[in-house]
Amino acid sequence: MATIVQDLTRLEKAVDILDAIYRHRKRNPSTGSDEAYYELMLDYNRRLLKARTNGEPIVGWGLLIPNEILHAMDLIPLHLEVGSSMPVSILKSYEETMAAAKSFGLPVELCSAHRTMVGVHRLGWAPRPDFVVWCSTICESCAKSGGLISEMWNVPRFFLDRPFLDTDEQIAYFADELGDLIAFLEKQTGKKLDRDRLKEVVAESYQCYQIQKEIQALRCRIPAPVYNKVVVQNILVEWLYGGTPKATYYFKIVRDEMKAMADKGQSPASEKFRLLTICPPPLHSWKLMDWLQNEKGAVLVGNPLDGRWQKWEIDPANPLISLSRKVYAEPHGYTMHGPVERAVSACVQDALDVKAEGAIFWAALTCPQGCAMIKPIRDALKEKVDIPTLIVNMDVYDPSLVPESEMKEKLEGFLETLEERKLTL
Amino acid sequence: MPVAGIDVGSQTTKVVILGDGQVVGQSVIVSAEETEIGARKALDEALKQAGLAITDLTVIVATGVGRKDVSFATRQKTSLSCLAKGINRLAPSVRTLIDVGAETSTVIRVNEKGGVDDSIGHDRCASGTGVFLESMAKLMQMPLPEMGRESLKAQKRAEVSSMCAIFAEQEVISHVHRVPPTPKPDIIAGIHGSMAVRIVGLAKRIGIKPEVALCGGVAQNVGFAKVVEEEVKQKVVIPENPQLVAALGAARIAQEEGGK
Numbered sequence: 001m002a003t004i005v006q007d008l009t010r011l012e013k014a015v016d017i018l019d020a021i022y023r024h025r026k027r028n029p030s031t032g033s034d035e036a037y038y039e040l041m042l043d044y045n046r047r048l049l050k051a052r053t054n055g056e057p058i059v060g061w062g063l064l065i066p067n068e069i070l071h072a073m074d075l076i077p078l079h080l081e082v083g084s085s086m087p088v089s090i091l092k093s094y095e096e097t098m099a100a101a102k103s104f105g106l107p108v109e110l111c112s113a114h115r116t117m118v119g120v121h122r123l124g125w126a127p128r129p130d131f132v133v134w135c136s137t138i139c140e141s142c143a144k145s146g147g148l149i150s151e152m153w154n155v156p157r158f159f160l161d162r163p164f165l166d167t168d169e170q171i172a173y174f175a176d177e178l179g180d181l182i183a184f185l186e187k188q189t190g191k192k193l194d195r196d197r198l199k200e201v202v203a204e205s206y207q208c209y210q211i212q213k214e215i216q217a218l219r220c221r222i223p224a225p226v227y228n229k230v231v232v233q234n235i236l237v238e239w240l241y242g243g244t245p246k247a248t249y250y251f252k253i254v255r256d257e258m259k260a261m262a263d264k265g266q267s268p269a270s271e272k273f274r275l276l277t278i279c280p281p282p283l284h285s286w287k288l289m290d291w292l293q294n295e296k297g298a299v300l301v302g303n304p305l306d307g308r309w310q311k312w313e314i315d316p317a318n319p320l321i322s323l324s325r326k327v328y329a330e331p332h333g334y335t336m337h338g339p340v341e342r343a344v345s346a347c348v349q350d351a352l353d354v355k356a357e358g359a360i361f362w363a364a365l366t367c368p369q370g371c372a373m374i375k376p377i378r379d380a381l382k383e384k385v386d387i388p389t390l391i392v393n394m395d396v397y398d399p400s401l402v403p404e405s406e407m408k409e410k411l412e413g414f415l416e417t418l419e420e421r422k423l424t425l
Numbered sequence: 426m427p428v429a430g431i432d433v434g435s436q437t438t439k440v441v442i443l444g445d446g447q448v449v450g451q452s453v454i455v456s457a458e459e460t461e462i463g464a465r466k467a468l469d470e471a472l473k474q475a476g477l478a479i480t481d482l483t484v485i486v487a488t489g490v491g492r493k494d495v496s497f498a499t500r501q502k503t504s505l506s507c508l509a510k511g512i513n514r515l516a517p518s519v520r521t522l523i524d525v526g527a528e529t530s531t532v533i534r535v536n537e538k539g540g541v542d543d544s545i546g547h548d549r550c551a552s553g554t555g556v557f558l559e560s561m562a563k564l565m566q567m568p569l570p571e572m573g574r575e576s577l578k579a580q581k582r583a584e585v586s587s588m589c590a591i592f593a594e595q596e597v598i599s600h601v602h603r604v605p606p607t608p609k610p611d612i613i614a615g616i617h618g619s620m621a622v623r624i625v626g627l628a629k630r631i632g633i634k635p636e637v638a639l640c641g642g643v644a645q646n647v648g649f650a651k652v653v654e655e656e657v658k659q660k661v662v663i664p665e666n667p668q669l670v671a672a673l674g675a676a677r678i679a680q681e682e683g684g685k
Contacts, residue, residue, distance in 0.1 A: 382543070424538060
């Protein structure tokens with residue numbers, strides 16, 4: 001494979017922009033959650049740059065692998081799918097990265113999140129990981145792309161085999177996998193994991209889970225004390241920081257903000273429609289979230305696949321079993337990894353809990369995993385909750401596939417029909 | 426009090442004027458120029474028919490992809506609502522409406538009040554739309570209206586892909602150059618079948634409830650309409666002016682909102 005030439009100027013630019021946004025937020029406060037979000041994103045990327053300058057090891061870290069292990073070992077992660085691609089979103093360098101992925105041989109039908117990731121690494125824009133860890137989680141792209149990144153950089157690799165279900169045997173199996181992962185990390189870094197520290201980290205992570213359950217409950221309030229873009233911000237913070245004290249810090253702010261609004265019976269904008277949001281919305285168009293809320297009064301009150309935690313039981317004496325259970329309780333891990341019935345029941349239950357009037361399914365054109373769930377979820381929401389679902393064809397990362405104007409057209413039509421439904425019901 | 430509905434599509438602009446609840450003027454023009462000018466031209470033609478001036482209109486509702494560019498409209502509504510209202514006015518028993526326009530095809534489940542119960546659209550690909558038929562007409566070296574009539578002579582439908590307009594084009598070319606060549610009526614029936622399979626497949630995703638209606642410019646193609654009936658396995662209602670359904674619905678909404 002061709003040698004990659006490291007070029008961190010894009011990452012440096014992205015850090016400068018994040019810094020400017022963060023400073024602007026501090027000078028012109030909007031919400032605490034927004035400020036905290038940019039603080040964390042800035043900190044994440046700065047840490048990567050600093051690690052490369054200081055010669056500290058960087059771990060290429062796949063999706064939904066417990067961050068608690070890295071935190072307990074003071075290791076710096078480069079989250080492959082999300083962390084690698086952040087500069088692309090900030091600098092809007094979609095064309096270059098997609099072209100790089102295409103020249104590498106990846107077809108346009110492949111998941112754009114993974115094409116972006118491969119493109120970024122191929123261009124050398126992401127810091128070289130010293131070794132790569134990835135997992136068979138959610139989809140086949142996740143299961144394959146970590147290995148590809150390790151080949152591209154010619155670095156050691158470790159693959160976690162995650163079972164499909166969460167029986168006691170399969171939980172124990174995955175806990176063993178995590179044990180093997182720790183052994184790999186210790187060998188690669190020369191650092192020994194302090195098991196007592198891991199127990200503390202897991203206990204702290206559990207607190208964050210409890211806060212997120214409170215956030216879940218606050219979403220049920222009418223009007224909903226929810227900022228639409230916080231739905232997206234929460235996903236990113238959970239992926240990058242989930243299980244660490246910084247995630248707890250952020251989610252506390254979100255919860256307190258929501259609670260303050262809920263106690264006064266307030267919401268960020270006049271609430272006309274309560275909607276479920278299913279699958280990640282376009283990350284290249286946060287303005288769409290604001291437009292939905294501020295101009296149309298459409299609030300994304302429920303996000304069952306991203307924000308609905310299942311019950312997580314920890315065993316204080318056994319942190320690896322606790323973490324193994326966590327990956328199956330985590331929203332994406334529960335709904336996107338296992339049988340489709342789980343996603344369907346999560347959507348139905350969430351719709352009932354938050355009293356949703358409709359649902360938006362963000363159908364990423366290059367996601368067979370997500371799109372395969374459209375019909376069962378749509379049908380179940382119709383039959384069991386009697387709410388319609390709008391399918392919005394889009395792409396999570398690539399704005400060229402479906403323009404914002406087209407998505408707005410569909411959303412407007414859907415909201416019109418919801419308005420008429422409300423008059424006749 | 427007269428009202429008007431204007432449907433600004435990607436290729437044509439349609440207007441319906443209602444006076445005392447009846448259609449008193451209508452027009453369909455090819456919108457070659459800027460949206461606003463095309464909309465005004467279409468409205469002027471319909472006004473002339475009705476013997477009215479624009480100042481006589483109390484409410485003007487614009488719909489279609491170009492609705493936001495109609496500055497003289499008093500209100501805008503998306504096509505979904507207007508199509509449902511329009512077909513409900515023309516055929517109140519219709520519960521599934523298939524609209525096939527120049528660049529999009531949409532299926533709407535309509536309730537008894539003319540509201541939208543569910544909908545699904547197809548706007549990412551040329552196959553299943555009017556532009557696909559236009560390109561096929563060029564390939565067959567035949568005007569579009571003639572294509573429709575010719576397909577009625579088919580003995581059977583030739584196999585033509587419903588997956589993609591490009592694949593379909595390649596298949597049609599191979600049918601033409603076969604030895605002996607596939608009869609033209611059979612090829613055209615196959616082209617219609619390719620579109621119908623795709624669109625009816627779309628409809629099945631939200632469920633097909635009788636009665637079924639077909640509208641939009643492509644509904645004027647008798648051959649296509651026949652194949653749609655074969656695919657849905659029931660008689661399909663086709664309004665007299667299938668292109669005007671959305672404009673009529675917009676006019677009806679205008680009436681409900683202020684006109685009489």
